[in-house]
Amino acid sequence: MKNFKAVFSVILKSAFRRNKGGRGVSAIVAIVILSLVFGAYSLMTAFLIAPAFSMATDDGLGGNFSAFIVFITTIANVLFALIPLVTTLYMSKDNEILLALPVKSSTVFLARILYVYLTQLFFTLVMVLPMIVVFGVWAKMSVAFYFFMTLWCALAPFIALVVASVLAVPIMYLASLFKNKGVITSIALIVLFTVFFGAYYALFFNMNGSAFDPNNVYGALKPVLESITYPLAPFVAMGRTAVLSPETAFGTLGVVGAEAVNVAISLAVCAVAIFAALAISGFLYRRGVAFMLESAGVAKKNAKREDRKTSAKKRSILSVMMSREIKTLLRNTAFAFNCLGTMPILVVFAVVFSFSFSGDKSLGGFAFGTVYAMITGMAVSFNVGACTTFTREGEQFFLLKSIPVDIRVVIRAKHIVYSLITSIFYLIAEVATVFITRSSPLYVLGALPGIALIAGVSAMDMLFDLRKPKLDWITPTEAVKNNTNTLIPMFISLGLIVVLIGGFALGIVLLPAYSTFVGFGFTLLVAIVSLAVFVPILYNKGPAMIRAIE
Amino acid sequence: MLKLTDVSKVYAKSGSKAVDGLSLDLKSGEIYGFLGPNGAGKTTTIKMITGIITPTQGKIEVCGVDISRDPEEAKRNIGYVSDSHIVYDKLTGREYVDFMATVYGVDPADKRKREEALVSRFRLADAYDSQISAYSHGMKQKINVIGALIHEPALWILDEPMTGLDPESAHELKTLMREHCDKGNSVFFSTHVLEVAEKLCDRVGIINKGRLIAEGTVEEIRGKTTDGSLESGFLTLTEEEDR
Incomplete structure (x- = not known):
């Protein structure tokens, strides 16, 4: 493949190399940190579920359980491959220059899809390898288990890419019917993401009954595992290779015969997936890129029309800057998905947690407080929009410094937008929690200190981003993913969950009859501290920090 | 033509x-x-x-x-110099020109000769091994021109x-x-x-x-x-x- 190496090498260098003298940590450091976080999470989950896997193996369902792992890995990959696939293939800034070069579009396409596959593969292995090792050791599996599970999970991103490529078609087509296709694409993806996670968590918590009992997990999983043999036959073939099962989907053939048939089925499925992923994405690639490039011309014309409309309305500078922030966020699918995708999940979490904890009688009145603390902490930690608001400006950042607008108005606009968006979803989550836990309607008032906390922590998030904005991105995904500016605020915010739960616990000890209101009061106290510390710094030091960035 | x-x-x-x-x-x-x-x-x-x-x-x-x-x-x-900046600004000037030469199939000896002449002509020698992101707008345009002319x-x-x-x-x-x-x-x-x-x-x-x-x-x-x-x-x- 002529020029493949040159193109692939340039794509890799552009994605991972740090700017010399640039600000912030390199993408590789960010990836290592993210891997450690996800790896640790995976390890924890593995230890919780390993006993259930061991029980399944003893019951002869080890193959189906392994199949389930590969299946879940594939589904997770579909979700997480969709945005990188769409943005890397169709929205990269270098599409134009590469199209002008004497390089076959199939070469560029293969280089890009290999890049998407390798990034997906990396995160898949980070998530799955700890699980495979823990399950294998716990259930005393043979070497075949480690080998085949790693192999199938490594090929799972290809199966996911087929689905992602197919899903990309209706999403892009649907988007093309509307003027602001970026917005429609973003909304479609966020809805898809929410439905997936909603279904996933609903299933997970329904299976559990009560939190994390391995017997309950296995008890709930067993009928699922027994029922997947035919619907998920290709995955079951993969799972059964890993446990050296004497069974195929077609019957018992003894270990050697069944292994040969299962390996053949699995390899055939993977080969078809690789071919289909390349064929579908390849077929769409040139058309998709042309569609995006030509749309840029149309967008410019639309922008002119909008400029006229905007000037006619004579809006205030603050509202103009807020509107600009929202439009630039929503019209870029990668930005919208990564910054807003977690917001509906907050509501999903609230619903699922409320059902789960309200059923746990041992928690009593503490149930609402626990859910409240969790969704408040999550609301502030999910605010990726605030954490990347300056980074996402990219080269346009310097335009902000040149426009005749007080830079404090720009900061205020961003601060209001991200506090407001998170607060809206938080309020919905809060109302859902009150309703599902059948708590007093007065508890909705608890949203007020929560919203104050969101405003305070949003200011902190923006300060972190302003300290070292990563302005030199090529694909939008680079700006919002692999970005350490989102990690530190996220950890701090997650720590807040513990602090806030502590407030409710304190209430139970000090004033049991009013423990929830003590918890709200405690949240308000934390919110006031965050507002008093971060908001003045953001508004007073922020303009100087912006001026210092060159 | x-x-x-x-x-x-x-x-x-x-x-x-x-x-x-x-x-x-x-x-x-x-x-x-x-x-x-x-x-x-x-x-x-x-x-x-x-x-x-x-x-x-x-x-x-x-x-x-x-x-x-x-x-x-x-x-x-065709040698094309676009109106927008080079997007591969994490590459050095030399790496960018190498990439263009590879893509256009330029013989390495010819490439060396031409790049020496062009780099010296545009007085880019000092910055040639620095990342393009550190270049001024004019320098970016110059490296863009060198990349477009490397295959004559x-x-x-x-x-x-x-x-x-x-x-x-x-x-x-x-x-x-x-x-x-x-x-x-x-x-x-x-x-x-x-x-x-x-x-x-x-x-x-x-x-x-x-x-x-x-x-x-x-x-x-x-x-x-x-x-x-x-x-x-x-x-x-x-x-x-x-x-």
Whole structure:
């Protein structure tokens, strides 16, 4: 493949190399940190579920359980491959220059899809390898288990890419019917993401009954595992290779015969997936890129029309800057998905947690407080929009410094937008929690200190981003993913969950009859501290920090 | 060298005709200035010639090769300097030129010889091994030009090439364009700077609302005005078209 190496090498260098003298940590450091976080999470989950896997193996369902792992890995990959696939293939800034070069579009396409596959593969292995090792050791599996599970999970991103490529078609087509296709694409993806996670968590918590009992997990999983043999036959073939099962989907053939048939089925499925992923994405690639490039011309014309409309309305500078922030966020699918995708999940979490904890009688009145603390902490930690608001400006950042607008108005606009968006979803989550836990309607008032906390922590998030904005991105995904500016605020915010739960616990000890209101009061106290510390710094030091960035 | 026959481009989404029945013929050794107001269709035309977007109708031939039939072969004859910055700014100048040389299949010995000459000519030697992100706008434009010329293309296409260049570099670029044509190659460039077109071009074409409204030598265009300047010619012709 002529020029493949040159193109692939340039794509890799552009994605991972740090700017010399640039600000912030390199993408590789960010990836290592993210891997450690996800790896640790995976390890924890593995230890919780390993006993259930061991029980399944003893019951002869080890193959189906392994199949389930590969299946879940594939589904997770579909979700997480969709945005990188769409943005890397169709929205990269270098599409134009590469199209002008004497390089076959199939070469560029293969280089890009290999890049998407390798990034997906990396995160898949980070998530799955700890699980495979823990399950294998716990259930005393043979070497075949480690080998085949790693192999199938490594090929799972290809199966996911087929689905992602197919899903990309209706999403892009649907988007093309509307003027602001970026917005429609973003909304479609966020809805898809929410439905997936909603279904996933609903299933997970329904299976559990009560939190994390391995017997309950296995008890709930067993009928699922027994029922997947035919619907998920290709995955079951993969799972059964890993446990050296004497069974195929077609019957018992003894270990050697069944292994040969299962390996053949699995390899055939993977080969078809690789071919289909390349064929579908390849077929769409040139058309998709042309569609995006030509749309840029149309967008410019639309922008002119909008400029006229905007000037006619004579809006205030603050509202103009807020509107600009929202439009630039929503019209870029990668930005919208990564910054807003977690917001509906907050509501999903609230619903699922409320059902789960309200059923746990041992928690009593503490149930609402626990859910409240969790969704408040999550609301502030999910605010990726605030954490990347300056980074996402990219080269346009310097335009902000040149426009005749007080830079404090720009900061205020961003601060209001991200506090407001998170607060809206938080309020919905809060109302859902009150309703599902059948708590007093007065508890909705608890949203007020929560919203104050969101405003305070949003200011902190923006300060972190302003300290070292990563302005030199090529694909939008680079700006919002692999970005350490989102990690530190996220950890701090997650720590807040513990602090806030502590407030409710304190209430139970000090004033049991009013423990929830003590918890709200405690949240308000934390919110006031965050507002008093971060908001003045953001508004007073922020303009100087912006001026210092060159 | 470059032949456009009845080329049109309609953007599917807006239905607007960005380029309408454009025909032109660029000979060897000729510098062609492509003039027009903002939104006239200059960049769309250049993007069609370089294969970035596909014409809705018409035929584009580069050195006798139809770009729609054999895009790789047609593009091999083109050196393109776009109006936007180099996007690969995490590469060093040398790495970027290496990449372009590899893609165009330039022999390593030829590459070394040409890059030495161009780097020294544009006084980029000190910055050549630094990341492009650290370059000034003018330096980025220079490395863009070096990348576009490393394979000694028969047709050199530049979109607004003078933007951001200091007078010395702009002069160097103009000299380079003339020298390129003197070797029997051709240059096709768009510009807003009428003085550049006036001094440099063998022929100019004026495009407005997607249509080529005038074409000829600078003298021929001047002849269509009362005060005999290219600026008046440009303004008169585009205003007539707008009416």
